[in-house]
Each structure stands twice: as C-alpha cells, then as structure tokens.
Amino acid sequence: MKIAVIEPLLQSRKNVIRDVIYGCWCGGKRIGGASVPPFEQLTVATILKHDGHEVCFIDAQQEQLSLEQVADRIQGSQLVITSTSVMTMRDDATFVRELKTRIPGLRAAAYGSHPTFKPEETLEKGYDFAIQREPEWVLRDLVRRLDAGDEDGAAHVPGIVTRGTDGTLIKNDRYPFIDDLDQIPPLDVGLLPRDYVYFNPIVRNLPYITVSSSHGCPAKCSYCTAPFFHGTRTRFMSAGKVLDDMAYYLNQGMREVYFRDETFTADRQRVMDICTGIIERNLRFSWICNARVDTVDPEMLGLMHRAGCHLIKFGAESGSQTVLDAVKKGITLQQTRDAFRWCSEAGIATHAHFMVGMPGETLETMEATLDLAIEIAPSTATFGICTPYPGTPLFRDVARLDESIGDGSDNASIERLHVEGDYNRHYCSVDGETLRRTVKRFYRRFYLRPAYVFDSLRRIRNGNMLRNAVIGGLNVIGFALGEKSS
Numbered sequence: 001m002k003i004a005v006i007e008p009l010l011q012s013r014k015n016v017i018r019d020v021i022y023g024c025w026c027g028g029k030r031i032g033g034a035s036v037p038p039f040e041q042l043t044v045a046t047i048l049k050h051d052g053h054e055v056c057f058i059d060a061q062q063e064q065l066s067l068e069q070v071a072d073r074i075q076g077s078q079l080v081i082t083s084t085s086v087m088t089m090r091d092d093a094t095f096v097r098e099l100k101t102r103i104p105g106l107r108a109a110a111y112g113s114h115p116t117f118k119p120e121e122t123l124e125k126g127y128d129f130a131i132q133r134e135p136e137w138v139l140r141d142l143v144r145r146l147d148a149g150d151e152d153g154a155a156h157v158p159g160i161v162t163r164g165t166d167g168t169l170i171k172n173d174r175y176p177f178i179d180d181l182d183q184i185p186p187l188d189v190g191l192l193p194r195d196y197v198y199f200n201p202i203v204r205n206l207p208y209i210t211v212s213s214s215h216g217c218p219a220k221c222s223y224c225t226a227p228f229f230h231g232t233r234t235r236f237m238s239a240g241k242v243l244d245d246m247a248y249y250l251n252q253g254m255r256e257v258y259f260r261d262e263t264f265t266a267d268r269q270r271v272m273d274i275c276t277g278i279i280e281r282n283l284r285f286s287w288i289c290n291a292r293v294d295t296v297d298p299e300m301l302g303l304m305h306r307a308g309c310h311l312i313k314f315g316a317e318s319g320s321q322t323v324l325d326a327v328k329k330g331i332t333l334q335q336t337r338d339a340f341r342w343c344s345e346a347g348i349a350t351h352a353h354f355m356v357g358m359p360g361e362t363l364e365t366m367e368a369t370l371d372l373a374i375e376i377a378p379s380t381a382t383f384g385i386c387t388p389y390p391g392t393p394l395f396r397d398v399a400r401l402d403e404s405i406g407d408g409s410d411n412a413s414i415e416r417l418h419v420e421g422d423y424n425r426h427y428c429s430v431d432g433e434t435l436r437r438t439v440k441r442f443y444r445r446f447y448l449r450p451a452y453v454f455d456s457l458r459r460i461r462n463g464n465m466l467r468n469a470v471i472g473g474l475n476v477i478g479f480a481l482g483e484k485s486s
C-alpha cells in the first residue's frame, strides 16, 4: 500500500518551521530561524516502511513545497498521514482537503494532540481517521487492515475514531500505551529530504537528528498535554537500545542528537548507563536533551558532559513559588537555582523556558520571573504567554467559563502561539495586552543586557558558533524590538 507521511507547509506563514511547540516559538518564528527534523512523523514513516509499505515521506516545510508539488509526488497514495496540533489544525485540514480533491480515493489520518483530544472535530474538518494518543502501533494496525481490504477491521482498530459508511461515529477504545519502546526501530534517516540540511542555532554539529527515547513525563503540569497524551507512567527505551540507535545514526553521518523526550533524565540509572555506554563504546557525537530541574544532580551532569551533552533545556516557568504550585509544576525555586548552577559547574549550557499569564499570575509574580531568569543566567531563554491547550485541566477550566474557546483551534495559529493572551483573564489578573507587552519587554531585558551580550561573545569558539550567535541574536532583537514593542 502506498502511504504519504507529510509535514505540510503552513499556509499562514511561509517561513515558519514547526515541529516542537514547547518553548521555542515567538510570533510564528522559531528563535534563531531553526529547522527541526520531524521525528514523530519520521517514526511513523519508518514503522510503516518496516511493515512493508511504500512510504513517501515529505517535509514540505523544510523543502518549501507547494500543495501542487506535494500532490504530484504522492500521486497513487491511498492514505495521507499528518501530525496536527491545535495550532496547526486549520492549516493542516485545509492542506489535506485540497490534497484529497487532487488525488482520487485518497483518505487522511491525523494524529497528535488535536485528534487525541478533539477527534470528532478532527473528522469534521476533513480527516477520515483521528488517532488518539500514541500513534505508532495504531497506524501500523490501521494500515495493515486497509491494505488487506478489511474496511470493518480498519474502522475498529483501538485508538481510531472514524465514521462508518452510514456516517455513524465509531469511537473505539484507546490503544494501550506502548510498553516496550525497544520495539520501535531507529529512524530511517534516508527518508529525510536529501538536499536540505536542518539548521538549528542551538545545535553544535550538523547534520543532526531529533529522537525520543522515552514516552511520557512523571509530572502533571496543568497546562501541558504530555501527561494526558502519553500518561504519567513514563516508559523508557533501554540504555542498550539507545546506544545501538546512536551507533546507527553516527553510521548514517549524523554528528549531533537532540533527545526530545519530555524528561530525558526521569530515570537516573538509565541516564548513567547511557552516558557510561557512550564513553565506553567511544561514540563520538554531541547531544542535547530536555530535563526537569528536580531530576538532575552534580554527579549525573558531570557524566553527561563527559558523554557529549552540551545543552539541557529546562522548563523553569516562573519565579513565583505560588504560581508554580498553582500549575502543579512540582518543583521549587531552589531546585531551579541548583540545577542551573550545577549545569554551569559541569560545563553544560542551559536553556530556560518561562511563561507569563499563568494561573494566579500578577504583575509582581511576572517581575519575579524576570528576576529569576537573570539570576540563574541560562545560556538562552524563551518567554511566552501561558496558553490553554485542549486536553489539559487548564483548557477545561477555561471552557467551563468561556464557550467561545470552542475546540481551541478557531482562534489558534502558530503566529499567535504564546504571544497573545486570549483567555488568560479567566485565571490571572493580568490582561492579554499587558502580557503581550511583557513578553517583548522580557526579551529585551534578558538579551540586551551588556553582561549577557559580553558573556555570549566570550563563549564563541569557532565560526559556526559565531554564525549561530549572529542569526539567533538578530531574530531575538527583531522580535523584541518588532512593530508591536512596548
């Protein structure tokens, strides 16, 4: 069966590169103008290819392919698969509907947060199948049945929401969360567009690949979809499998790996085993990961640095303990201070993500957040407006008070993500306009400090780092001093 797995080109902003929503966007631009290999789509494409299907993987965003060009490439496909979130739903659905008019018999499946939490709305927007929660085995089983001509079986695969031939809604039980992540094959990097190098200013060595070696997060932050998409029981690839995959990627020419796990450091012993294995097997590559501040310690960070980790991204979120507690972040300000100091002592750069407009936020707590950002001195920081995503407790609270939020997608777009505060008035005392101005002011205050500029210049070791600093710096300045600055 011929299947197209596509990262669509967003119509609303041609140069927007999407993939990771968390903490990297500003006004529709990724800070630094980065592009990220879409590992979730690549995982799905790899699994289907392993299962014997003809897979056409297209990153239209990276290649800037028009709808017509994509349609030409995937002619003959029977199923198109996209990942979609609340922010991209409108664009994705338009793209898919247009493809279906150009390719006879094409059906469409969507996975991701929006199909998971709003499956009926996903079908209404033109998809034939909405996949709830983790898509890997659901899509494998769906395609197997479609390939066998078993329409009834396809409609009843667990994890699928679809409509029967008479239009009735078929909502199956959820597929169990994937227990054994070692069954997921390493990403087929040969499927990535050949002539396009993914550039990212936070990456030291190109080419790079993004991967995930665990599913889920032990925390339950009230604004985050991860605990509800993946569950709160974190499941891990074994250290041995991670090491084998790394060896494979290095063989494929990759020089850096970005672990996109929600919390790569959630299992301390596994991190120690991976790092020890990298050193013992002499796997030479640099890497980045996401972590929570309460899951790191000096010994672990020292070993991570020796194993090639050069950057850790943390969600510091707020300088107010009251606000952190209100969103059930489960960390203390002291843990944040410790984690950033330990990283600095270990020689690992840090990225801190902060939000304003969280539940219980006031003008004073926002200033405490800026103070904390300056105090802990991360290498880079992002500031965004807390946004209620469908599927989260925060969204449910807002929906109870304000029906206009609908399924969350009508007013949502990448351009507005984390820079507009449409609904924050329902849970904090700061209005949307003040939040918008605060985000820009925080960027200026954080990045345009002489101490920060001097420190950044001091860290530059080679031409690559200089290029990244210039590109990243210009993007940040452009955003912070942009037309709507206050």
Ligand code: SF4
Binding pocket: 217, 218, 219, 220, 221, 224, 225, 226, 227, 262, 263, 292, 315, 329
């Ligand atoms: S720690 Fe991060 S990934 Fe985990 S629930 Fe909180 S925001 Fe989500």
